[in-house]
Amino acid sequence: MITLHHVPLARSLRVMWLMEEIGLDYEVRYYSIRNGSMRNPEFLALSPAGRVPVLEHEGEVWFESGAIVQLLCETYPQAGLMPAPGSADRARCLELFSYAETVGCLLENLNLNQVFLRPPAQPSAVVIKLLNARLRAALGAMEERLEAAYLLSSGFSAADVMFSYGFELARYYVDLTVYPRLMAYWDRLRARPGYLRAKARDGAQDIYEQDFYPVPEGA
Ligand SMILES: N[C@@H](CCC(=O)N[C@@H](CS)C(=O)NCC(=O)O)C(=O)O
Incomplete structure (x- = not known):
């Protein structure tokens, strides 16, 4: 059983995309930075700083996107998505x-x-x-x-x-x-295809209201 705690367009998209590349089955719990859902005690028990991603993976809880991505690569080495220790890259x-x-x-x-x-x-x-x-x-x-x-x-x-x-x-x-x-x-x-599948599950982002945020005048 794998559950990704996710905010659309947040760093949890890295984990979602990686899981699609590996071909894993997973559930997604959706949150928003704007609506207080990331401050509920249940989520804070999983994520000390109240951030996404969190991945519940076969009974373990992992946070920090880089660590989760590395752990997934090491747990599923057959996907070949990370060079092994000692290798050139x-x-x-x-x-x-x-x-x-x-x-x-x-x-x-x-x-x-x-x-x-x-x-x-x-x-x-x-x-x-x-x-x-x-x-x-x-x-x-x-x-x-x-x-x-x-x-x-x-x-x-x-x-x-x-x-x-x-x-x-x-x-x-x-x-x-x-x-x-x-x-x-x-x-x-x-x-x-893995990216496209991830974007299809990402959800609608509610972070940005404009298409572009220029450097303010007078800076
Ligand atoms: N270094 C962490 C950063 C996690 C992080 O800051 N996530 C953002 C979304 S991209 C977040 O959850 N922000 C919520 C907040 O700051 O309240 C990682 O890579 O997982």
Whole structure:
């Protein structure tokens, strides 16, 4: 029995997509960041910081998307989605898991400043400008480094699932067309049947009300 605790378009989408790539059967419990459902005691007992994803997997409870993705890859090694310890791409894969969260933290802070904060807690235009520049630098560096069809030379992997999730949110803050190699790569990923099955179960996002959130004037 596998249950994913999920918010549409949140980092739990990484886990959902990975489970589709592996071919697992799972149930989904849906939450919203906006409606208080993530503050109920039952959920907080599973997730110490009240965040998604949480995965209940055969009687165990796992949180943190990177850890869950790694645990799933190790539990189902036949899927071949993560290089084994000692293999050539292992270091690159683990670096990318953490790099994905470097990008994730920038996006989370942009979300806080430009989506969730409301007056009188005015967001700082200078902080937004800085976060946006750091996000563009992190994506630009990957645009320069991307040389093959996927991030690892061994082919499609969990590193692609972890990292490319950032595009789902970055598109609200950055003109992604300035990264043509990354966008061709993302198009390749989004054509995968596993991704399409995950998006069909993702649900309607209620995080963003606008299609794009520019850096405020005067920053
Ligand atoms: N490092 C954690 C971050 C989890 C996280 O912050 N999830 C967000 C959604 S993407 C969340 O649950 N936010 C709810 C909140 O901040 O109240 C992971 O990768 O799982």
